[in-house]
Amino acid sequence: MIRHIQSPTLLWGLIFMLAGALIVLLLRYRHYIHHAGLQAAATRQYDYEILRIRHEVEREALDLVSHELQDNIGQLLAGSYMQLAIASERLQDRNELRELIGPAVGGIVKSLKALGQLSLVLNAQTVEKMGFIDALEKEFAFIASVYRLDCIFSCTNQVPELNREQDLMLFRIVQEALATICRHTSAQKAVIDIASSGSRIRIHISHNGIPRATNTTHHSDLHHLRERMKLLNGSLAEQTAPGTGGSLILTCNLTT
Amino acid sequence: MSTPSTIRIAIADDHTVMRSGLAELIRTLGDFEIIMQVNNGLMLLEALARAEVLPHICILDINMPELNGYETTMRLRTAYPQIPVLALSMYENEFSIVKMLRCGAKGFLHKGADPEELLLALQTVHSGSYFHSEMMLINTIRRAGSAQSMNITDRETEFLENCCSDLSYKEIATKMGVSLHTVHGYRDTLFSKLRLKSRTALAVYALKKGVVTD
16 A cells, blocks of 8 residues: 555655554553553452451451350369369269269360360460460360371471561461361371471471362362462462372462 | 368459369368458458468469459568469460469469369468479479489570560570570470470479579
8 A cells, every 4th residue: 555655745644643543552552451450459459458357357256265265164164173073072982973973074174175275276366476386386286185186297497587467377377277187188197397488488288188078168168278378478289199198288478 | 170280271263163163172172271262363362451360372363353363473472471372274374374473373273173183282382382283293303403413504594594484485586596496495305304294384393493583
């Protein structure tokens, strides 16, 4: 077409027109990209805020439960324990009755111990004060006594310095992962290995139970875990090894 | 009926069922008399101020309204230094137990403790000594000798001192300028050397051996 245009003015006019149109298109495209980017960033920020609010609500709820376990339910149970212990003491010469009461007393003492351990790891302030690693030790003790899940812990290298919020978030994630394993895999042993590189932390939790549970609650639990990981800019992967169990790999980046 | 050898006890706990259950259980243990049962620390101090006969031991819950276990223990230590305090704890939260010990308590008792342990706790604090459920082990150590003969290093002693504060291991690590891993190392070494299993037992050991003074 350009060959048929004889007038240079007309040619330049056409070129300018095309260039103008291109510039307008580019500007519009840039505006669109910018707008879309802003929208995506806003959506991400919104999702993050929702997660944070959920985390805050959960913190309040768990603190309340911890308080109730300690101050009300536990105290009632301790009172009942005392009464049974008195009855048992008074039945010195009635072995038959003592044998009946004995397991009940033992059961209550065990429940009291488990309630104490649970109350401790549900309380956000205590977890933050202890820090991630020490809180994990307490969680393992609770899991071992209630679920009979033996947890072995190892740290490939030193875990980076975490602030109180990160301590709590990371702890809640591992706590939920372990609860998921306890609920769905019938495992007897779990190995938790933590490796870190700079601000990046990788937590590998392997177990000797059912490799991958297929029920809906398991999927829902994993979904919740993935959501939690987003708060720490992280991800969750599930690995299975038929015959030997399965594992959850939690990776997060603590810089953001 | 009280005799000269009867050990008089006061209990302060705001949980009525728990308190009366404990009083009843103590009565079944032998020569003990419960002379006061109150709801909180303030009521205990008021009852003591009015009392003609003082208790030999005060058993205090940590969390109480009006005046909690810490404050009550400190006031008791000033006003009635001859009366030992036994802290009563629902759960073994090491921070609150260690804090009670530093406030002047001579030991702590878990609310799920069995009657034999309760009896031992009462007898021990009445004799002026410290009580911890792992105290049989602590006594073995006492017979074994001093901290020096246990080969406790200076850094381990420093760690032991810090165990008697309300600092967490993480906070102790920061204070000592070492990693958490190193602090765990001091802890595990001391557990092994002293044959103890808990931080509260370490704190009782430190107080008992005079590593820290109360």
